[in-house]
Amino acid sequence: MTPASTSAPFESRRSLPFVTWFRSRLLARWYDRHLQRRDLAEIDDHLLRDLGLTPQDVRRECAKSFWRT
Template sequence: MTARTASTSAPFHARRSFPFITWFRSRLLARWYDRHLQRLDLGEIDDHLLRDLGLTPEDVRRECAKSFWQA
């Protein structure tokens, strides 16, 4: 009976995918958290500064009502 190890049975590209998935997941979570913080900050801007930005209070309400994963 021949002993098989995981490193010889899996192709090279399958063994290398885990670090990419971990990196992608961490970047996605960071992007979602950053988007959440930006929407919190946007909700605190007063009307004078919103006019300078060219935004209406309705624009801000619509943006702040979105979930963190929505762009």
């Protein structure tokens, strides 16, 4: 075997923690976005006016999928 062929599996093993970290961060971000939109949907009209939002703004934001910004 050549040295180049033996190092390839080790390189993929080193990237595995990054991939795992990235996936967990992505899932956490999506879940956080879901919770924020759910909370936004529960805010009453008076507080929405204070925030400068309309009910249409809230409906539009809450209609988005959790992975969309």
